[in-house]
Amino acid sequence: MISHILKRAFQSVLVLFVTGLVAFAMFRFVGDPVENMLGQERTEAEVERLREQLGLNDPFLVQYWDFISGALRGDMGVSFRQGRPALEIILERLPATLELALVSALLAMTFGILFGIFTAIRRKGVMTNFILTSSLVGVSLPTFLIGIFLIYVFSVELKVLPSFGRGDVIDLGWWDTGLLTWTGIQSLILPAITLGLYQMTLIMRLVRSEMSEVLRQDYIRFARARGLPEKAINFRHAVKNTLIPVITVAGLQIGSIIAFSIITETVFQWPGVGLLFIDSIQFVDIPVMASYLMLISVMFVGINFLVDMAYLAIDPRLRESKGH
């Protein structure tokens, strides 16, 4: 059991190192940050001095090593674009992304499960058809189009919701939140729908098929035979058994919501880490790009590791498999 955990932990760390290596191998192709940093009046001596100072003349393995050894000491380097520590910038931007991701995930879960149950119980009907058809639109349209469409309808035409930004935020010292102000909540609505729509559709379809499956099981038939009311069968027995696989998938999807927020954040000028990443790519801000990628991979690896550990705790067969 312990060796299994150690093995998984070791694999996780390995994945992190490889991600960093691949990232640094690719940064060379993103371009040269020096021209962006110096402006048109720079001289060649300055270009050379700056390249040397930033370590851009070193082979990428050396650059990678410098980054990793710095990161282990908690120093992720300095943003070329903003001239501030990369980690500080990312931490400053993280609350915006996490709040957006959390609200989208909640929206996706709530409506996904509700619609899923509804369409599973009422297999036919106008409402069901409407939900299923419109959810198809949700999966097939690209995020930025949905975002622009929502902005057009609710900001430009109806003028009821803001088209960009985060509204007023309240600084709690270690976390700035937009959830406590009215403008903050207003600003959150459109981006949260845009980001959560795809996940909502996914969860809805998953719930629907799981639930349909469960409803055909013997114990449901027995429950019916016992004369239990339809409500109790559906919501007490069927839904509970449906939700186990749904929660697993939804947990994993939170990671991708955070990672996919890049596009939504760009469309709504949401001041989170995704927008920061896009700005950094255009400027070739290597420290920020590297820190962001490491953060995302730590998150994915961490979630996967926890899921693995959870399986281990739940499923006895995995625990006993060490003899094989």
Place this chain on the structure above:
Amino acid sequence: MQKKLIIAAQALLLATTGFASAETLNWARAGDSLTLDPHAQNEGPTHALAHQIYEPLLLRDMTGEIVPGLATEWTPSPDNPNVWVFKLREGVTFHDGADFDSEDAEFSLNRAMTPNSAMKELLSSVKEVRASGAYTLEIETNGPNPLLPANLTNLFIIDKGWAEANNTVEVQNFEAGEATFASRNTNGTGPYELISRVPDNRTVLEGFDGYWGKAEFPLEVTKINYTPIKNPATRVAALLSGEVDFTQDVPVQDLARVDSDPNLKVIKAPQNRVIFFGINQGDADLTTDNIEGANPFADARVRKAMNMALNREAIQKIVMRGQSIPAGAVMPPFVNGWTEALDTIPENNIDTAKSLMEEAGYGDGFSVRLNCPNDRYINDEAICQATVGMMAQIGIEVQLESLPKAQHFPHIPDLETDFYMLGWGVPTYDSEYIFNFLVHSKQEEIGTWNGTRYSNPEIDEKIVSLASETDLEIRNATIAEIWAQVQEDVVYLPVHHQVLNWGMANKVETVVDPEDSPKFKYFKFN
């Protein structure tokens, strides 16, 4: 019913956000200022924000004219031709209440010349800055420098006492990621005070009660909310919805949409930026062509043919939707040295161009690569695509390589491209600046952006002579001579002058600043 709902919703929004106040201006543009330290970066959006908070000795107003700032008069010293004397404005206070005097000016200019400063090149001719009286400043240059005042328009003055008290005398070392007191806080003499700022997100400014120019400027904007909005569609949507009152970069495809909105207007003016192609005419052989052992661009007839084949009017009409001014010289229209004759575009005549190619021995054409940025200038990639078709008409087969700016621009000073697109702005409004960077033979300190390999010792000598020529008539004559030669040799293929499109609510009254740097103290509301 639906209408009622909308009206109710609008009322709700107005009541809750409060952006309808006539004195607040909500300002959006694509990029944000990089730092608050006014000497740490030499870059457009950074200076644009600094101009609201800090002031230079003299500045360009919204029409590009040099006007007094913290200096009221400036003249060359009668005793020494190397010295400029500035009379400083009296009764000016900084935002924290400290008085402004010549010590602050001396301190600030010296600070801008330290190694960490990004502004030091503009002061490279300066030998010494002296506070010779409480309100008199002398700047001594190495040799006479008739254009020194034009270099001071973005050199902001900070308070010496404030910098010393807050341990921020040194310029922020931007590249080392230093955050200093001055990179996060401000204390200027400008019309607006900084209230709050979250980089890349929102900056709030409010009118400064003790501003010296209260009687002189409209100052109708009393509060500024500045938000960078990167995505062009979102920026336009924010303008259409009324959340933003003023934006500097309306994409050309949305101009009609914004202009047709009854609450909005678009105003235009030529920008201080000319777009052109550079051609490698100096090398013995090109690396990206299919002609072995010869450089077709070295033949002036080929360059003339290309200049003729480039249909600038078609680019203006189709690619730019009318939003450009075709150019005949690589010089924005308000720069000293510009004449209508120089900027007249060559006749677009394919037959003559073809016969020139024939004469040069390239009647069958040749192939070459064109390097182009795709995220720097307005419709840059589309201009290059159009050019590919135009060059094909005279037999030049162009392979287009479009790259993001971070990958494109290093090719030019590194001499890794034979045919490239570049744009150039002239902050000093004088031809010498163009010659120094684009025409002089490429060397360590001069001609740094001349990727054409054009090298003419006679022209180089004339360019160098401009720096110290105090007789303006002789100087202007030399400038004209250099331009004549540059045009004769077809060093560059000019395309057009970019046009700035500022979109704003009808209530905002302003003209377009040619440097794209709005100074809100001049803005009015109607």
